[in-house]
Amino acid sequence: MTKRLREVEQEIRRCSRCGQCRSVCPVFAESLVESHVARGKIALAGAALDESLDVSRTLSNRMSLCLNCKTCIENCPAEVRVDEIVLAARDHLHEKGKNPFLKHAFIDNVWTRGRVFARFVQTASRMQPLLFKRGEGGGGTARIPLAGVDSERRIPMFESRSLLSRIPEVISPEGKPRMRVALFVGCATNWVYPGIGESMIRVLVDSGVEVVIPRGQECCGVPMLNAGDFDRAGKQMEKNRAIFAGHGYDAVVTGCASCGLALKKEMEEILETGPYLPQVPVYDFTELLAREIGVEPGALDKTVRVTYHDPCHLNRGQGITAEPREVLQSIPGVEFAEMPEADRCCGGGGLFSLSHYDVALKIGSRKAESIRETGAHIVATTCPACMIQLTDAIARSGQDVRVMHVAELLVRKLTSNE
Amino acid sequence: MLSRTLISRLRQITGPEGIIDGSEDLLIHSGDAVEAGAHTDVLVSPGTEEETAAVLALAAGEGIPVVPRGSGTGPSLASVAREGEIVLSSARMNQVHSVSAEDLIAVVGPGVKLEDLHRHALAAGLLYPVHAAIDRPATLGGTIGESTNGLRAVKYGGTRNYVMGMRIALPGGEVVQTGARTLKCVTGYDLARLFTGSLGTLGVCTRIFLKLLPIQETNVVTVAIFDRAREAAEASQRILEDGIRPSILELMDRTTLCAVAKTGNAPFPDDAGALLLIETDGLRVAADGQAERAGAICHASGAHQVRQAGTAHAVEAFMNARRRAFAALAGTAPAIVLEDVRVPRSKVADLVGSLRALLEIEGVAMAVFGHVGEGRLHPAIPVDPGDSEDVERARRIVEKISGEVRSLGGQLGPERGVGLGPRVFLERRIAPEKMEMARRLKETFDPVGIMNPRAVL
Numbered sequence: 001m002t003k004r005l006r007e008v009e010q011e012i013r014r015c016s017r018c019g020q021c022r023s024v025c026p027v028f029a030e031s032l033v034e035s036h037v038a039r040g041k042i043a044l045a046g047a048a049l050d051e052s053l054d055v056s057r058t059l060s061n062r063m064s065l066c067l068n069c070k071t072c073i074e075n076c077p078a079e080v081r082v083d084e085i086v087l088a089a090r091d092h093l094h095e096k097g098k099n100p101f102l103k104h105a106f107i108d109n110v111w112t113r114g115r116v117f118a119r120f121v122q123t124a125s126r127m128q129p130l131l132f133k134r135g136e137g138g139g140g141t142a143r144i145p146l147a148g149v150d151s152e153r154r155i156p157m158f159e160s161r162s163l164l165s166r167i168p169e170v171i172s173p174e175g176k177p178r179m180r181v182a183l184f185v186g187c188a189t190n191w192v193y194p195g196i197g198e199s200m201i202r203v204l205v206d207s208g209v210e211v212v213i214p215r216g217q218e219c220c221g222v223p224m225l226n227a228g229d230f231d232r233a234g235k236q237m238e239k240n241r242a243i244f245a246g247h248g249y250d251a252v253v254t255g256c257a258s259c260g261l262a263l264k265k266e267m268e269e270i271l272e273t274g275p276y277l278p279q280v281p282v283y284d285f286t287e288l289l290a291r292e293i294g295v296e297p298g299a300l301d302k303t304v305r306v307t308y309h310d311p312c313h314l315n316r317g318q319g320i321t322a323e324p325r326e327v328l329q330s331i332p333g334v335e336f337a338e339m340p341e342a343d344r345c346c347g348g349g350g351l352f353s354l355s356h357y358d359v360a361l362k363i364g365s366r367k368a369e370s371i372r373e374t375g376a377h378i379v380a381t382t383c384p385a386c387m388i389q390l391t392d393a394i395a396r397s398g399q400d401v402r403v404m405h406v407a408e409l410l411v412r413k414l415t416s417n418e
Numbered sequence: 419m420l421s422r423t424l425i426s427r428l429r430q431i432t433g434p435e436g437i438i439d440g441s442e443d444l445l446i447h448s449g450d451a452v453e454a455g456a457h458t459d460v461l462v463s464p465g466t467e468e469e470t471a472a473v474l475a476l477a478a479g480e481g482i483p484v485v486p487r488g489s490g491t492g493p494s495l496a497s498v499a500r501e502g503e504i505v506l507s508s509a510r511m512n513q514v515h516s517v518s519a520e521d522l523i524a525v526v527g528p529g530v531k532l533e534d535l536h537r538h539a540l541a542a543g544l545l546y547p548v549h550a551a552i553d554r555p556a557t558l559g560g561t562i563g564e565s566t567n568g569l570r571a572v573k574y575g576g577t578r579n580y581v582m583g584m585r586i587a588l589p590g591g592e593v594v595q596t597g598a599r600t601l602k603c604v605t606g607y608d609l610a611r612l613f614t615g616s617l618g619t620l621g622v623c624t625r626i627f628l629k630l631l632p633i634q635e636t637n638v639v640t641v642a643i644f645d646r647a648r649e650a651a652e653a654s655q656r657i658l659e660d661g662i663r664p665s666i667l668e669l670m671d672r673t674t675l676c677a678v679a680k681t682g683n684a685p686f687p688d689d690a691g692a693l694l695l696i697e698t699d700g701l702r703v704a705a706d707g708q709a710e711r712a713g714a715i716c717h718a719s720g721a722h723q724v725r726q727a728g729t730a731h732a733v734e735a736f737m738n739a740r741r742r743a744f745a746a747l748a749g750t751a752p753a754i755v756l757e758d759v760r761v762p763r764s765k766v767a768d769l770v771g772s773l774r775a776l777l778e779i780e781g782v783a784m785a786v787f788g789h790v791g792e793g794r795l796h797p798a799i800p801v802d803p804g805d806s807e808d809v810e811r812a813r814r815i816v817e818k819i820s821g822e823v824r825s826l827g828g829q830l831g832p833e834r835g836v837g838l839g840p841r842v843f844l845e846r847r848i849a850p851e852k853m854e855m856a857r858r859l860k861e862t863f864d865p866v867g868i869m870n871p872r873a874v875l
Binding site: 014016018020023035047056058079 | 443445446447449451463509510512531533554682738741745746748749
């Protein structure tokens with residue numbers, strides 16, 4: 001019996017099966033199958049724990065049908081930590097060799113090996129244009145039928161040069177810096193949306209902040225944690241700790257909600273290995289701006305209606321909802337429109353949409369309809385992983401809506417056709 | 419164990435999307451909010467009335483028991499299935515067919531969730547006033563089977579008062595319609611109400627006609643904190659005697675409040691001995707006026723704090739505290755015996771008094787909470803099923819409660835519990851002659867006896 005599953009036994013027993021999670025789980029809303037909702041997964045974890053159920057690939061599939069959006073926890077009368085239970089069950093399944101082989105082979109041999117991963121993405125970035133056609137609004141669709149890829153799906157397109165390779169390690173403002181922050185970049189910003197990183201750096205430097213972007217930083221470890229590979233997740237944390245320890249700074253900032261949650265508490269809570277980056281506070285980019293720095297952004301060229309999508313890991317993960325809205329509304333020219341259920345998960349869920357694209361698509365289409373109701377031309381958010389999912393969902397819904405990170409909107413001069 | 423042939427015949431009726439037969443998926447589909455259930459062989463989820471009728475005809479022909487299931491969030495064990503039984507889920511019959519503001523009628527499938535009906539009704543400026551205490555995801559089919567009263571029954575009555583009619587698939591595969599879309603329809607027996615509260619023992623509803631009300635202008639939530647539960651119960655009686663018509667009048671005692679506080683942010687003080695949750699609704703002036711009078715009565719009855727929840731957030735905090743009482747208590751002990759005790763409204767303070775006395779004599783951390791305005795309370799007794807002395811003590815307490823309740827002119831509802839497995843205190847709570855009548859009635863609808871055979875009315 002895996003130690004970690006035993007450690008959450010008390011948490012499993014705390015579920016009283018009241019079923020409140022049924023009314024909020026985005027996955028369950030699409031399937032109506034009880035083993036897809038928290039109550040069902042907890043029962044399955046309990047059965048795996050007392051060995052009354054075989055550890056099977058079906059069990060692995062059910063445990064993988066969780067976005068880690070934490071909506072069930074927020075609505076649970078006993079606040080049962082469903083995330084810890086599901087992750088411990090995935091860890092158990094991983095140890096038993098029941099999780100998808102390819103995913104773990106990729107994690108073991110590519111994603112957790114910095115240089116190999118960089119070479120992989122560079123190669124992919126060269127191959128992608130041959131196989132995928134860049135679409136209006138971002139991402140690309142397959143030029144030819146590809147096994148396992150939906151013909152209309154917008155795939156994130158990799159950049160040939162990562163953010164980390166484009167910029168110097170330290171960028172200083174004019175005059176004496178008011179503070180020095182370290183930027184935790186994250187994989188999606190580094191390889192898919194380097195513009196987010198460049199925008200964040202520009203806003204910070206323009207505000208008199210010195211930004212250090214430690215070289216050699218790698219994936220935060222969340223994809224490994226979510227895949228149930230706690231050991232590799234822990235190793236990613238150790239590598240990043242060592243890299244960041246070599247620099248002096250007053251705070252760490254990130255523009256990725258999931259990286260932010262990992263750095264602030266998720267890895268510490270689940271791996272129980274002490275703070276990710278000790279001694280200094282970790283901020284989401286919008287949190288740092290709203291609480292510590294304050295910006296007076298330049299006006300957009302024209303008025304544009306903007307809505308905001310709450311990433312689960314910023315909202316329920318970190319309790320941050322007001323700050324990104326405050327920053328957006330401070331931009332002259334932004335006409336802010338709240339969407340219905342702005343805090344509902346977009347269905348991305350990191351690697352979830354790779355394994356369960358059909359479910360992710362349905363969840364994403366609900367989000368696209370919420371966005372449509374606002375009449376907005378731009379949906380802003382604070383998580384590049386959500387941006388990948390939103391780009392696909394919006395393109396498939398036939399809307400002409402741009403997906404942007406709040407940081408990008410802060411530095412953007414809108415062109416006249418937007 | 420059901421044969422593969424039977425399961426494939428069921429699959430032919432509903433298509434593959436209507437069948438669940440993997441052990442991982444069936445594990446949770448065989449239980450409810452109280453009991454995990456044993457492994458069953460198949461869950462069938464028809465998408466239409468015709469499919470439902472065909473499933474029942476097949477089951478009756480083969481003599482296989484059928485356990486109807488809504489969302490499995492009830493505490494009555496009515497949807498707990500065993501091996502060799504078919505679980506019949508309403509999950510895919512979840513269409514809101516119509517909500518008519520002109521006729522004040524909603525027509526829904528049995529799998530529609532209460533919260534979804536509430537939302538649809540609200541959008542039409544209407545109200546379906548049944549609000550189950552603990553389970554927003556409860557289905558209409560489930561609340562009809564259970565005849566749910568919920569939190570607002572003190573003013574609006576329960577499910578029984580809103581069921582106007584339904585279409586029902588009977589065990590032989592026949593479909594009948596009872597009642598109608600009209601507000602009055604009493605030609606012949608009122609079968610719709612007979613089915614309400616029948617726990618799926620007679621047939622399965624496939625379409626439900628429900629009465630709606632115009633929405634109220636406002637709701638005011640008042641909370642009164644007392645040192646003692648008896649004082650709170652006395653205040654509740656005085657509120658009703660004063661002619662106030664609260665839409666919610668709920669009590670939580672100290673043990674309940676402590677359990678709720680342990681599960682997260684508690685909107686009440688740490689040292690609260692009891693809490694009375696009062697909602698008044700209607701025109702603004704009436705709701706405010708009644709709230710003020712109810713507050714004054716609470717003060718006069720010994721409340722040391724009375725306040726109105728001024729914001730929607732504060733209202734939700736108190737409602738949520740009440741909603742999570744049962745789940746919070748379930749987390750405090752290996753198992754909980756939950757009783758459903760009803761006494762005449764005028765005796766509810768006496769009932770609370772004797773329950774508290776019992777608690778002191780037995781030295782057990784029994785909690786008391788519930789619908790004090792209806793004269794209906796839930797004593798919850800913590801039990802360790804592995805400790806025979808503990809189980810024996812719980813049994814003794816239940817017997818004493820039963821005696822107290824009868825002496826007050828009340829009765830015990832069906833026993834409920836959490837984590838006990840088979841019921842340890844199973845006793846017939848219906849008079850034998852009434853049981854015989856019920857048996858004959860069931861035979862008329864279900865001659866083969868396949869419908870939810872283990873459900874205890």
